[in-house]
Amino acid sequence: MRTELFVDGAFRPAASGTRLLVLDPASEEPLAEVDAAGPADVHEAVEAAARALRGPWARLAPAERGARLFALAAAIERVAEDLARLEARNTGKPLAEARDDLAGVIKTFRYDAGAADKLEGATIPLGPEVLDLTLLEPLGVTAHILPWNFPLGMLARSLAPALAAGCTAVVKPAEETPLTALAFAELLAEAGIPPGVVNIVPGTGEVAGEALCRHPLVAGITFTGSVATGRRVMALAAERAVPVVLELGGKNPLLVFADADLDRLLAEIVPAAFENAGQVCSAASRLLIQAPLFEELATRLVERVGGLELGPLISAAQRARVLDMVAEARAGGARILCGGGPPAGRAHGFFLAPTLVRDVPSGCRLAREEVFAPVLLLEPFTDEADALARANASGFGLVAGVFTRDLSRALRLARALEAGSVWINGWYLGGQQAPTGGVKDSGFGRERGLPGLLNYVRIKNLAIRL
Numbered sequence: 001m002r003t004e005l006f007v008d009g010a011f012r013p014a015a016s017g018t019r020l021l022v023l024d025p026a027s028e029e030p031l032a033e034v035d036a037a038g039p040a041d042v043h044e045a046v047e048a049a050a051r052a053l054r055g056p057w058a059r060l061a062p063a064e065r066g067a068r069l070f071a072l073a074a075a076i077e078r079v080a081e082d083l084a085r086l087e088a089r090n091t092g093k094p095l096a097e098a099r100d101d102l103a104g105v106i107k108t109f110r111y112d113a114g115a116a117d118k119l120e121g122a123t124i125p126l127g128p129e130v131l132d133l134t135l136l137e138p139l140g141v142t143a144h145i146l147p148w149n150f151p152l153g154m155l156a157r158s159l160a161p162a163l164a165a166g167c168t169a170v171v172k173p174a175e176e177t178p179l180t181a182l183a184f185a186e187l188l189a190e191a192g193i194p195p196g197v198v199n200i201v202p203g204t205g206e207v208a209g210e211a212l213c214r215h216p217l218v219a220g221i222t223f224t225g226s227v228a229t230g231r232r233v234m235a236l237a238a239e240r241a242v243p244v245v246l247e248l249g250g251k252n253p254l255l256v257f258a259d260a261d262l263d264r265l266l267a268e269i270v271p272a273a274f275e276n277a278g279q280v281c282s283a284a285s286r287l288l289i290q291a292p293l294f295e296e297l298a299t300r301l302v303e304r305v306g307g308l309e310l311g312p313l314i315s316a317a318q319r320a321r322v323l324d325m326v327a328e329a330r331a332g333g334a335r336i337l338c339g340g341g342p343p344a345g346r347a348h349g350f351f352l353a354p355t356l357v358r359d360v361p362s363g364c365r366l367a368r369e370e371v372f373a374p375v376l377l378l379e380p381f382t383d384e385a386d387a388l389a390r391a392n393a394s395g396f397g398l399v400a401g402v403f404t405r406d407l408s409r410a411l412r413l414a415r416a417l418e419a420g421s422v423w424i425n426g427w428y429l430g431g432q433q434a435p436t437g438g439v440k441d442s443g444f445g446r447e448r449g450l451p452g453l454l455n456y457v458r459i460k461n462l463a464i465r466l
Helices: 039-054 062-078 080-091 095-118 151-164 179-185 205-214 227-239 262-278 291-305 316-331 384-392 407-416 449-456
Strands: 005-007 010-012 019-023 030-035 130-138 141-145 168-172 198-200 218-224 244-247 252-256 284-290 335-338 355-358 375-381 399-403 421-424 457-465
Touching: 005 039, 030 179, 039 141, 039 168, 039 198, 039 205, 062 080, 062 095, 062 151, 080 095, 080 151, 080 179, 095 151, 095 449, 141 151, 141 205, 151 168, 151 179, 151 218, 151 449, 168 205, 179 198, 205 218, 205 227, 218 227, 218 449, 227 244, 252 384, 262 284, 262 291, 262 375, 262 399, 284 291, 284 384, 291 335, 291 355, 291 375, 316 335, 316 355, 316 375, 375 384, 384 407, 399 407, 407 421, 449 457
Parallel strands: 141 168, 141 218, 168 198, 218 244, 252 284, 252 399, 284 375, 355 375, 399 421
Antiparallel strands: 005 010, 005 198, 019 030, 130 457, 335 355
C-alpha cells in the first residue's frame, strides 16, 4: 500500500515528515499513515507539472494523448478489483458499490480518451480579406482538490478531461481517503504518461490545499466539497484571476405528484437517497409529496428503507454532526419515522441507520443545510405552484427530480426548477456524457461530457490579413 507523495513520476516522503492517520470507517481501526504534503512539497509538485507541460507531453499529437488515456483505462481495468477493495476499506462503502465506482472510472477515462482529438477550433467569417480562426490550447497546470465520498471517481471526473486537453495536474486527495489515488499513481508509467504530468499530494486543505490554490503556476482549479471551503478556494483563485470549477453540494428536491408511478419511485428511492450512505452531492434529500399521497407513501417508505443495511459515514465527526442536526429537528417538533441513530448491533464503525423525517421546522439546520448522510426529509405540498416554491426555497441548486405521468407538467417544472440537472421519473439518470453542475450555492461550471473538457482549454484567436 503506497503511503508517500507522488511527485515527478516517483514516490517520496513529505519534506516535513508529517503524516496523516487514515481510519477504516467500518471498524474505526487505523488503516494507514500517509505522508502529508506541506507547501514545499506542493511547490515541487507544481514545478514538476510545469516542466512536464513543456516536455514530451506537449509534443504528443492529440490522438496519441488519447491512446495513452485508453491505455490508462486498460491498466485501471486490470487491477479494478484490487482498487475497489482498497476503496471499500478506505471509505467504508460496500464492495459492490466500490466495484460500480471503478466501472465508472474506467468509462470516464475512455470517454475523455476518445475526445482528445476532437477538441476543435472554428473559423470566423470576417470577410474576404481576413482569415480568422480559433485555437484551443491546454489551460496549463491544473489543480484538482477532491472530496472523500468517491475518491477515484472524482479524480477521474476532472483529471481525465484535463489530460485529454493536454494539461498537466496536481491532485490533492481528501485527507480521509488518499489511498486509491496513490495506488492509481502506480499505473501512470505503465500507460505511457510521462513523469510530472500527474502528481498526487495528500494533505490537509488548510496546508496543501491552500498552497496549491496560491501557487503562481497553477492555471486552473477544480474543487468539489463544502460551500465554505469552495468560497475560500474561489477567494484564493480571485487573487490571481484563475478560473475555477466548483461543485459545492446540494439539498436536492424530488417532487412526487399524485399520478406518479409509485412502484417505479419506490425502486428508485433507495439508490437516490441512500447510495453510499447518502454521502452523495446529488442524492435526493428532500421528498416533496402531493398531499393526497403523503401518508400512504410515507408508510410504504418506512417499510422499504427501515431495514436497509448501509455502509458507515466517513468519520466520527461527520456522524456526530448529523446526529446533532437530527436532534435539533426533533426538539423543534420533527417526527422521526425510522432511524435517527446508529443501527442496532453496531458496536464499532461510524454507522447511521437510514432515517426518514417529517414535519421538519423550516428554520432548523436539517431543513437548510446539506446533511450528507442517509437522511431523507418528507414534506407535503398542495399543487404544482406550491411544490415549485418549496423546491426552489433552498439556497442550493444542484439536482431536482419530478415523478409524474403528466409530461407537460414535468417539462414546465424542468424549466422552472432552479437546478443544474432535472431528472424526470428516475434518479441518477446522467452518465459520463451528460454535463453536471449546480447553480446558487451548489457552485458553477460543468463537468463531464464535452462541456467538461472545455474547463481545461483556453481559446486563442488568430487573424490573418490576406
